[in-house]
Amino acid sequence: MALICEHNQRRAHVEPSALHTLRATPQNVHWGYFDPAQAPSLTVKSGDLVVAEAITHHAGDAPALMMDDAVWKIFKEIPEEDRNPGVHIMTGPIFVEGAKPGDMLEVRYHRMTPRNNYGSNLAANWGYLYKEFGEKERVTIYELDPNSNNARALYAYDFPGKYLVPGTVTECPVCDRQEALKGVRVPVRPHLGTAGVAPDVHGRVSTIPPGLHGGNIDNWRIGAGATMYYPVQVDGALFSIGDPHVSQGDGEISGTAIESSLNVTMQIILRKDFFFPSPLLETEDAFIVHGFDPDLNVATRNAALDMLRLLNEHHGLSRNDSYSLMSVAADFGVTQVVDATQGAHVRIPRNIFPPKGF
Amino acid sequence: MALICEHNQRRAHVEPSALHTLRATPQNVHWGYFDPAQAPSLTVKSGDLVVAEAITHHAGDAPALMMDDAVWKIFKEIPEEDRNPGVHIMTGPIFVEGAKPGDMLEVRYHRMTPRNNYGSNLAANWGYLYKEFGEKERVTIYELDPNSNNARALYAYDFPGKYLVPGTVTECPVCDRQEALKGVRVPVRPHLGTAGVAPDVHGRVSTIPPGLHGGNIDNWRIGAGATMYYPVQVDGALFSIGDPHVSQGDGEISGTAIESSLNVTMQIILRKDFFFPSPLLETEDAFIVHGFDPDLNVATRNAALDMLRLLNEHHGLSRNDSYSLMSVAADFGVTQVVDATQGAHVRIPRNIFPPKGF
Numbered sequence: 001m002a003l004i005c006e007h008n009q010r011r012a013h014v015e016p017s018a019l020h021t022l023r024a025t026p027q028n029v030h031w032g033y034f035d036p037a038q039a040p041s042l043t044v045k046s047g048d049l050v051v052a053e054a055i056t057h058h059a060g061d062a063p064a065l066m067m068d069d070a071v072w073k074i075f076k077e078i079p080e081e082d083r084n085p086g087v088h089i090m091t092g093p094i095f096v097e098g099a100k101p102g103d104m105l106e107v108r109y110h111r112m113t114p115r116n117n118y119g120s121n122l123a124a125n126w127g128y129l130y131k132e133f134g135e136k137e138r139v140t141i142y143e144l145d146p147n148s149n150n151a152r153a154l155y156a157y158d159f160p161g162k163y164l165v166p167g168t169v170t171e172c173p174v175c176d177r178q179e180a181l182k183g184v185r186v187p188v189r190p191h192l193g194t195a196g197v198a199p200d201v202h203g204r205v206s207t208i209p210p211g212l213h214g215g216n217i218d219n220w221r222i223g224a225g226a227t228m229y230y231p232v233q234v235d236g237a238l239f240s241i242g243d244p245h246v247s248q249g250d251g252e253i254s255g256t257a258i259e260s261s262l263n264v265t266m267q268i269i270l271r272k273d274f275f276f277p278s279p280l281l282e283t284e285d286a287f288i289v290h291g292f293d294p295d296l297n298v299a300t301r302n303a304a305l306d307m308l309r310l311l312n313e314h315h316g317l318s319r320n321d322s323y324s325l326m327s328v329a330a331d332f333g334v335t336q337v338v339d340a341t342q343g344a345h346v347r348i349p350r351n352i353f354p355p356k357g358f
Numbered sequence: 359m360a361l362i363c364e365h366n367q368r369r370a371h372v373e374p375s376a377l378h379t380l381r382a383t384p385q386n387v388h389w390g391y392f393d394p395a396q397a398p399s400l401t402v403k404s405g406d407l408v409v410a411e412a413i414t415h416h417a418g419d420a421p422a423l424m425m426d427d428a429v430w431k432i433f434k435e436i437p438e439e440d441r442n443p444g445v446h447i448m449t450g451p452i453f454v455e456g457a458k459p460g461d462m463l464e465v466r467y468h469r470m471t472p473r474n475n476y477g478s479n480l481a482a483n484w485g486y487l488y489k490e491f492g493e494k495e496r497v498t499i500y501e502l503d504p505n506s507n508n509a510r511a512l513y514a515y516d517f518p519g520k521y522l523v524p525g526t527v528t529e530c531p532v533c534d535r536q537e538a539l540k541g542v543r544v545p546v547r548p549h550l551g552t553a554g555v556a557p558d559v560h561g562r563v564s565t566i567p568p569g570l571h572g573g574n575i576d577n578w579r580i581g582a583g584a585t586m587y588y589p590v591q592v593d594g595a596l597f598s599i600g601d602p603h604v605s606q607g608d609g610e611i612s613g614t615a616i617e618s619s620l621n622v623t624m625q626i627i628l629r630k631d632f633f634f635p636s637p638l639l640e641t642e643d644a645f646i647v648h649g650f651d652p653d654l655n656v657a658t659r660n661a662a663l664d665m666l667r668l669l670n671e672h673h674g675l676s677r678n679d680s681y682s683l684m685s686v687a688a689d690f691g692v693t694q695v696v697d698a699t700q701g702a703h704v705r706i707p708r709n710i711f712p713p714k715g716f
């Protein structure tokens with residue numbers, strides 16, 4: 001089976017035939033779901049470049065800062081009853097010519113730039129420590145400093161009531177604003193919380209649980225410079241992006257990251273020369289596999305088995321060698337501890353492998 | 359409550375009153391257990407420097423490479439029936455004058471150097487994928503290259519029978535040796551798999567499950583340059599080190615790391631000015647808390663609650679601020695997925711905090 005790419009070598013250049021722009025409009029987004037029956041917003045050929053707008057569904061936490069006219073239009077024109085069963089605003093889907101189930105969709109994320117310099121973190125009712133905080137929800141608004149690549153908290157407020165409707169717009173009176181995280185600087189690492197191909201299902205499937213199609217993986221390493229490989233489930237792949245973050249810790253324990261709209265430049269490449277059964281991430285320094293399950297123990301085991309497969313089938317190591325190498329060099333992490341589906345991942349450094357032809 | 363140390367400032371200099379050497383001899387080691395009734399091997403004052411030898415219990419996997427005369431003496435003179443209920447060879451205990459339950463023992467690990475250039479990884483019967491490998495155990499011997507700070511596999515062999523006795527010596531005939539991991543280079547990160555104070559129990563307690571006293575935490579970040587804070591459980595603290603590793607991935611999934619004897623230089627400082635209930639790690643770039651439980655879900659939750667406590671009580675952030683910050687900047691990881699007790703940890707970057715007096 002083919003290697004994903006040649007170790008210690010640059011990835012093959014793929015010439016784009018076109019550069020597309022995909023704006024976030026009410027017509028070009030779908031809110032809360034993947035649906036293989038949905039008409040595409042854009043059709044591309046393998047290798048094409050796409051600049052797409054990803055809009056945070058938390059823009060309403062600070063409308064004066066995070067909502068421009070185009071964002072308001074989405075929030076106004078997509079009724080609340082059409083935002084389900086999940087919560088994320090997804091831009092797409094993008095139909096990739098020739099993509100068939102069993103192919104891999106390689107997405108090279110070239111650039112992710114904030115749409116504005118503001119983001120929201122919600123300590124949510126689905127957060128990990130919701131009960132420990134007396135079932136209170138709280139919003140902290142962050143401001144990005146593009147010069148230092150840091151974010152700082154601008155203010156915070158207790159959310160009135162319960163945050164149940166995706167895209168709630170809260171007109172927080174100035175008098176309710178509280179100082180937050182004085183002097184603290186959070187490193188900015190823009191990434192997509194949710195992105196993936198349409199699952200092979202009948203009807204809508206929630207954007208919330210991640211799965212083999214990708215979805216809400218919430219790995220902050222899925223940023224500019226990273227490449228994701230998604231197993232195609234349906235004809236045309238029907239790839240969508242959403243849930244943009246400017247910073248998140250592994251675990252995302254309050255239930256959200258710093259949620260902030262991003263403009264994403266990516267190259268979409270159809271791969272028919274290899275297959276991997278779950279979403280695979282390649283960064284500058286590591287290959288990363290993901291496992292998902294309602295039980296973190298099981299999610300971790302799934303990720304372990306996929307790393308074994310990656311090393312064995314794609315890196316040419318024996319199963320025995322793969323197992324030893326994983327124990328001494330692969331790091332297990334927790335990507336997601338909130339929501340019904342837990343996420344685990346395993347990272348193996350790229351630079352441990354011999355150059356090609358060794 | 360006092361801060362652990364001042365952010366963005368160098369830690370206070372503590373003048374040592376003595377430099378001690380603690381050799382690994384049959385008299386100075388205890389094999390498989392902590393025991394608060396054990397007589398100390400060494401008594402130190404707060405601030406003293408100690409150079410201690412930590413011996414791997416896996417030296418017998420490649421006796422010609424990993425066992426010198428002093429190591430042989432330990433293996434010969436400590437009978438198998440005295441190696442229990444755990445498996446690790448522990449050097450110590452070190453009695454710290456004035457240490458009382460409720461104090462913290464700060465251990466600054468200054469230097470960890472391999473005793474020899476060889477280490478063993480066992481795919482063990484307690485490993486994470488033991489069943490998936492047909493209940494086979496296998497040893498991979500690694501050689502360290504001190505110039506490149508990498509390790510490479512030297513050879514591997516299937517372990518004959520079942521690896522049940524700590525300190526088994528296997529005279530592997532050359533003909534059984536198989537080539538392993540050709541061309542692969544593993545980054546070396548020497549650290550202690552097991553170290554801690556004596557728990558407040560009656561009799562022996564196994565070295566295998568980590569706990570509030572420290573023990574078998576298996577975090578590869580506990581290396582040179584790192585500082586650990588252990589909550590003292592008994593008078594004199596009775597600190598011991600063992601289970602030296604030269605490399606391990608988070609998770610240590612085959613059941614062992616690259617197990618290799620290390621010489622450890624450390625400074626032992628008694629802290630009566632702050633308390634933290636679980637083993638706390640401070641590295642060059644992060645503060646790290648640990649959680650333990652037979653269920654990884656619970657271990658993860660314990661670690662989350664301790665990070666909340668650290669930020670709230672020791673970094674002066676409100677609980678609300680701490681929770682938001684954890685979600686956007688703290689990374690959850692899996693330290694240990696083998697053995698009965700699972701280990702989780704949470705890392706928060708040091709450089710996000712404001713300088714003192716901000």
